[in-house]
Amino acid sequence: MIRSALACTAVLMLAACGASAGPEPMEPSGPSPTDPASLSEHIRVLSSDAFGGRGIGTEGERMTVDYVSSQFAAAGFEPGGPNGSWTQPVTLRRFNMSEAEGSISVGGRMIRLDQGEEIVMSTRLPDADGQVSLNGVPLVFVGYGTNAPERNWNDFDGVDVRGKIIVVLINDADFEEPGLNTFNGRAMTYYGRWTYKYEEAARQGAAGVLIVHEDAPASYGWNTVRNSWTGPQFDIERADPASERTPLEAWITRDTAVELFAQAGLDFEALKAQARTPEFQAVEIPGATFDGSYSLESDTIQTANIVGRLPGTTHANETILYTAHWDHIGIGEADANGDAIFNGAVDNATGTTALIELARLYGSGPRPERSIVLIGFTAEESGLLGSEYYAANPIYDPALTVAGFNMDGMNVLGRMTDVSVTGSGYSSLEGDLERFAALQGRTISADSEPQAGYYFRSDHFPLAKRGIPMLYADGGTALRIGGTAAVEAASADYRANRYHQADDEWSADWNLEGMAEDIALLYGMGLELANNRSWPTWNEGTEFRPVRDRTSARRQ
Numbered sequence: 001m002i003r004s005a006l007a008c009t010a011v012l013m014l015a016a017c018g019a020s021a022g023p024e025p026m027e028p029s030g031p032s033p034t035d036p037a038s039l040s041e042h043i044r045v046l047s048s049d050a051f052g053g054r055g056i057g058t059e060g061e062r063m064t065v066d067y068v069s070s071q072f073a074a075a076g077f078e079p080g081g082p083n084g085s086w087t088q089p090v091t092l093r094r095f096n097m098s099e100a101e102g103s104i105s106v107g108g109r110m111i112r113l114d115q116g117e118e119i120v121m122s123t124r125l126p127d128a129d130g131q132v133s134l135n136g137v138p139l140v141f142v143g144y145g146t147n148a149p150e151r152n153w154n155d156f157d158g159v160d161v162r163g164k165i166i167v168v169l170i171n172d173a174d175f176e177e178p179g180l181n182t183f184n185g186r187a188m189t190y191y192g193r194w195t196y197k198y199e200e201a202a203r204q205g206a207a208g209v210l211i212v213h214e215d216a217p218a219s220y221g222w223n224t225v226r227n228s229w230t231g232p233q234f235d236i237e238r239a240d241p242a243s244e245r246t247p248l249e250a251w252i253t254r255d256t257a258v259e260l261f262a263q264a265g266l267d268f269e270a271l272k273a274q275a276r277t278p279e280f281q282a283v284e285i286p287g288a289t290f291d292g293s294y295s296l297e298s299d300t301i302q303t304a305n306i307v308g309r310l311p312g313t314t315h316a317n318e319t320i321l322y323t324a325h326w327d328h329i330g331i332g333e334a335d336a337n338g339d340a341i342f343n344g345a346v347d348n349a350t351g352t353t354a355l356i357e358l359a360r361l362y363g364s365g366p367r368p369e370r371s372i373v374l375i376g377f378t379a380e381e382s383g384l385l386g387s388e389y390y391a392a393n394p395i396y397d398p399a400l401t402v403a404g405f406n407m408d409g410m411n412v413l414g415r416m417t418d419v420s421v422t423g424s425g426y427s428s429l430e431g432d433l434e435r436f437a438a439l440q441g442r443t444i445s446a447d448s449e450p451q452a453g454y455y456f457r458s459d460h461f462p463l464a465k466r467g468i469p470m471l472y473a474d475g476g477t478a479l480r481i482g483g484t485a486a487v488e489a490a491s492a493d494y495r496a497n498r499y500h501q502a503d504d505e506w507s508a509d510w511n512l513e514g515m516a517e518d519i520a521l522l523y524g525m526g527l528e529l530a531n532n533r534s535w536p537t538w539n540e541g542t543e544f545r546p547v548r549d550r551t552s553a554r555r556q
Contacts, residue, residue, distance in 0.1 A: 031364040034519055036512035042353040044506045047345035055330020056379050057301040064326050065306055068376055071356040072308035076363030080309030080373055087304035090378055090389045095124055095233045095298050102292035107263035116226045118256045124235040125245040129298050137207055139288040141167045143275030146191045159282035162205035165290050168197050171217035173276045188453030198249050208248025212257040219452035224500045225251050231332050234382035236389055264288050305386050306376035310362050318370040319396045320526045321404035322358050323459050324351030325380030339502040346504055350410035354519050361523050368530035377459045387459035391466050399551035402529050403536045404470045405522045406460035413490055414511035416476025418445045423455025428536045429471040436524050445477050467547035469536040474518040
């Protein structure tokens with residue numbers, strides 16, 4: 001059958017599939033194999049200094065939209081946004097904080113907090129527009145800042161934090177002691193993400209949050225915090241911002257937290273250990289108050305998701321979705337080398353390039369029965385805002401969106417023996433992935449760093465919350481030449497020296513054969529779904545299944 005042939009075509013484009021039983025001849029012929037040199041050139045262009053780090057609301061955004069949409073059009077896709085446009089307009093509120101000063105008074109002395117050094121302060125509360133001062137605000141340590149009634153856990157039980165600043169730990173209570181398994185052991189839940197910490201603080205009526213940064217539980221260094229939060233911040237427009245945002249959203253270094261606790265006569269490590277138990281009680285930090293001030297200006301800007309569509313031949317109202325964020329940080333503070341352009345080559349010119357290549361593959365092969373939609377999301381680096389906007393304002397019916405594949409920070413190291421699943425164990429798509437990976441001589445590996453919470457840190461997450469089965473998988477844990485040690489060393493180096501830093505730049509030395517293999521894998525999976533009547537499902541017990549099940553009658 002032509003369907004089975006089409007489903008294997010992408011894998012056959014790489015020689016790893018050649019040893020398996022040959023499929024039936026395909027008419028017309030499928031697309032030509034992915035050329036790693038072509039991938040490299042797209043990444044080079046998108047991450048060049050000319051694009052200014054692809055900051056949202058900048059000339060770099062216009063250049064990115066023009067480049068990606070022109071590539072979609074050349075591949076035979078049509079505009080997929082509203083009113084025949086290549087874009088879905090997204091309105092964001094931009095927050096520019098300046099003249100930020102902070103200090104903590106405790107134990108008869110003052111701990112100075114310099115922006116970017118001991119603290120990173122920001123806010124996404126429009127009502128705070130103007131000159132803001134927080135004077136003599138009490139500090140309360142609330143452990144991990146978690147309120148999870150289904151787990152019989154409430155760090156706010158017995159304490160009133162209204163009008164106070166809470167000090168919280170990053171990640172989950174299980175991170176330091178996974179054997180407790182209250183929050184899935186080493187696998188971070190959404191309760192461990194900084195986004196949740198800020199949201200829960202607002203629900204509790206706190207005046208602000210100080211998240212204690214530690215490299216291991218955060219899964220990145222202080223440089224990443226500083227680079228991500230010292231520039232303009234963005235948010236979608238909210239009906240009641242005060243219910244979801246606080247006047248102060250901040251991170252402090254671990255050393256600052258240790259000094260704060262010691263000056264108050266407390267033991268930071270001992271309290272961390274106590275915070276790992278459901279019996280933990282919040283602690284008012286004796287005599288500790290926070291003073292801070294900043295100037296805030298907020299306005300709205302227009303940005304956009306880039307959307308291309310290839311209509312299906314017989315079931316055009318049913319959609320296979322591929323997503324990647326096109327944005328990066330833009331231009332920020334210069335590093336030690338004087339480089340202020342955050343090029344975002346791996347993060348995420350690679351994923352954007354994958355969208356372009358998928359457009360070529362689908363556009364040059366036989367037209368599938370279901371529609372293919374490619375979305376380059378905006379403002380991922382500002383908190384998954386472009387995908388959140390699309391999920392709240394979908395162009396294509398979520399109930400009839402068959403499945404989605406997200407691509408963020410793809411493999412630039414070479415061919416892998418396996419393919420890694422971020423947030424493993426969620427959906428039936430992993431069974432399909434295993435089957436297609438085997439055609440490439442690869443296995444699939446469970447999330448190798450579940451403690452980092454990567455499943456909650458990319459654009460598939462807002463769509464998953466709306467019930468759409470989403471797969472986030474690429475790369476692997478072991479190179480065919482170099483093994484696991486090479487992958488681990490390269491990953492550690494990237495995280496320390498390039499992630500959200502100016503050195504995330506294109507390299508002519510990258511081996512993009514592995515990226516080409518991953519694109520072929522995702523193309524093959526999507527093509528099979530586009531030419532059959534199956535509907536992937538969330539696994540039993542996952543938090544997204546009930547949402548999907550509510551619309552099951554529409555997929556009969």
